Amino acid sequence: xxxxxxxxxxxxxxxxxxxxxxxxxxxxxxxxxxxxxxxxxxxxxxxxxxxxxxxxxxxxxxxxxxxxxxxxxxxxxxxxxxxxxxxxxxxxxxxxxxxxxxxxxxxxxxxxxxxxxxxxxxxxxxxxxxxxxxxxxxxxxxxxxxxxxxxxxxxxxxxxxxxxxxxxxxxxxxxxxxxxxxxxxxxxxxxxxxxxxxxxxxxxxxxxxxxxxxxxxxxxxxxxxxxxxxxxxxxxxxxxxxxxxxxxxxxxxxxxxxxxxxxxxxxxxxxxxxxxxxxxxxxxxxxxxxxxxxxxxxxxxxxxxxxxxxxxxxxxxxxxxxxxxxxxxxxxxxxxxxxxxxxxxxxxxxxxxxxxxxxxxxxxxxxxxxxxxxxxxxxxxxxxxxxxxxxxxxxxxxxxxxxxxxxxxxxxxxxxxxxxxxxxxxxxxxxxxxxxxxxxxxxxxxxxxxxxxxxxxxxxxxxxxxxxxxxxxxxxxxxxxxxxxxxxxxxxxxxxxxxxxxxxxxxxxxxxxxxxxxxxxxxxxxxxxxxxxxxxxxxxxxxxxxxxxxxxxxxxx
Numbered sequence: 131x132x133x134x135x136x137x138x139x140x141x142x143x144x145x146x147x148x149x150x151x152x153x154x155x156x157x158x159x160x161x162x163x164x165x166x167x168x169x170x171x172x173x174x175x176x177x178x179x180x181x182x183x184x185x186x187x188x189x190x191x192x193x194x195x196x197x198x199x200x201x202x203x204x205x206x207x208x209x210x211x212x213x214x215x216x217x218x219x220x221x222x223x224x225x226x227x228x229x230x231x232x233x234x235x236x237x238x239x240x241x242x243x244x245x246x247x248x249x250x251x252x253x254x255x256x257x258x259x260x261x262x263x264x265x266x267x268x269x270x271x272x273x274x275x276x277x278x279x280x281x282x283x284x285x286x287x288x289x290x291x292x293x294x295x296x297x298x299x300x301x302x303x304x305x306x307x308x309x310x311x312x313x314x315x316x317x318x319x320x321x322x323x324x325x326x327x328x329x330x331x332x333x334x335x336x337x338x339x340x341x342x343x344x345x346x347x348x349x350x351x352x353x354x355x356x357x358x359x360x361x362x363x364x365x366x367x368x369x370x371x372x373x374x375x376x377x378x379x380x381x382x383x384x385x386x387x388x389x390x391x392x393x394x395x396x397x398x399x400x401x402x403x404x405x406x407x408x409x410x411x412x413x414x415x416x417x418x419x420x421x422x423x424x425x426x427x428x429x430x431x432x433x434x435x436x437x438x439x440x441x442x443x444x445x446x447x448x449x450x451x452x453x454x455x456x457x458x459x460x461x462x463x464x465x466x467x468x469x470x471x472x473x474x475x476x477x478x479x480x481x482x483x484x485x486x487x488x489x490x491x492x493x494x495x496x497x498x499x500x501x502x503x504x505x506x507x508x509x510x511x512x513x514x515x516x517x518x519x520x521x522x523x524x525x526x527x528x529x530x531x532x533x534x535x536x537x538x539x540x541x542x543x544x545x546x547x548x549x550x551x552x553x554x555x556x557x558x559x560x561x562x563x564x565x566x567x568x569x570x571x572x573x574x575x576x577x578x579x580x581x582x583x584x585x586x587x588x589x590x591x592x593x594x595x596x597x598x599x600x601x602x603x604x605x606x607x608x609x610x611x612x613x614x615x616x617x618x619x620x621x622x623x624x625x626x627x628x629x630x631x632x633x634x635x636x637x638x639x640x641x642x643x644x645x646x647x648x649x650x651x652x653x654x655x656x657x658x659x660x661x662x663x664x665x666x667x668x669x670x671x672x673x674x675x676x677x678x679x680x681x682x683x684x685x686x687x
Contacts, residue, residue: 313356551582
């Protein structure tokens with residue numbers, strides 16, 4: 131019987147190795163960030179409501195081409211993904227957000243693989259961890275939107291290009307996957323996929339003598355196969371609406387590229403990206419400086435050139451929105467990982483207080499000062515973030531003490547946690563270099579950068595701040611008196627076309643037609659209308675309930 135028992139150590143070793151797998155550890159780190167919530171979910175207006183609502187319309191009507199009755203201005207890939215989740219899990223906010231969550235998980239795995247190829251395992255691991263705690267990235271990984279799925283395809287294409295270099299005998303397969311990813315990316319995000327494709331051209335052209343990617347027909351075959359869903363959808367749409375199908379698709383991108391609808395100037399991304407990826411954008415600048423001083427052989431045009439070209443394209447593009455730049459965030463994470471690893475090595479080497487002799491010439495003096503500044507950078511950053519943490523802590527305590535607003539308190543608690551976390555940076559540095567705690571290696575110091583952000587974002591998710599964006603809407607539809615009406619009768623929409631109306635459409639169980647006036651509705655029917663600015667008693671309908679700026683009415687006979 132002894133041979134049977136030998137299986138147990140083998141099984142135990144397999145479990146041990148699996149538990150130490152970087153992918154398992156990344157999942158353990160990421161899942162609380164993605165799925166912690168308050169138990170309630172509600173959509174955010176305006177885009178998320180549109181994507182979730184249109185996908186629901188596809189699913190419930192059975193028309194996966196254009197159930198809204200006219201040619202559409204976007205490719206329907208994201209609608210198909212969300213509608214497929216509705217078919218599997220039912221119509222809900224969670225189902226609508228599943229494609230982004232899954233794509234977000236795979237993005238972390240792929241950025242880890244890319245980092246291993248271009249840099250090393252330690253920096254790759256840091257990059258994946260940093261990406262998961264970039265605020266805007268995490269927020270959109272929890273939304274029903276096409277951005278994260280598209281970026282997953284872009285990263286998959288880049289990884290495939292790298293794999294094609296490493297394994298020449300398998301290059302045809304990997305280049306097919308790269309082309310396929312870009313083709314499917316068009317189905318998901320329409321013409322936006324061309325921005326990362328063009329950003330890759332410097333790498334593809336400048337390094338062509340080495341990898342010959344552009345000369346391999348499998349790249350173009352994959353691209354053609356990837357375009358099949360788009361071409362099929364366009365053909366079926368053309369059969370219904372003729373050339374309008376193409377006009378709407380092309381007209382929308384021309385409109386976005388020709389006018390600044392949000393009045394965000396050309397410098398918008400210079401401040402918006404650092405703000406929404408703080409503090410990682412700061413560290414990415416250090417990483418960029420390191421890579422410019424010590425370029426990565428063969429891959430500099432991917433690690434540095436690709437995000438810089440994409441950033442330039444986005445800045446030139448007239449319509450500038452924060453989520454358009456999400457594709458840069460994985461590369462911010464890679465550069466920040468380079469910078470943080472570089473700082474960690476300096477931290478391990480200690481800090482110096484060299485005295486520069488006045489007899490030294492100016493050049494040596496300058497070099498010495500630069501060297502001194504670099505050596506003391508971990509200490510200075512630790513103190514700087516310690517000061518920021520102290521300010522956050524004091525402001526949070528003051529606000530909690532002198533305000534009674536629950537809404538404010540929820541957000542102030544986040545500042546409290548983040549402030550306390552950032553105070554650990556100077557604490558660890560001082561403990562090592564002033565109290566001789568040599569066990570506090572660079573891993574502890576780096577953890578002090580990562581854990582405060584992780585704890586803050588997990589708490590934000592647990593409070594519902596990353597999943598329950600419109601609780602008033604959800605609570606209104608759950609009222610028994612309202613639910614009994616909405617579950618039994620179709621509800622029309624009379625001149626309700628503003629930003630939040632997409633939420634009305636999603637949460638109304640049986641959406642009715644859209645009409646221009648109440649007079650077009652039959653007697654005893656129900657409708658949503660915009661609440662009149664000068665309310666007065668109307669003889670044509672009775673108001674059943676009011677939800678913010680909307681009224682649920684019944685048409686009188």
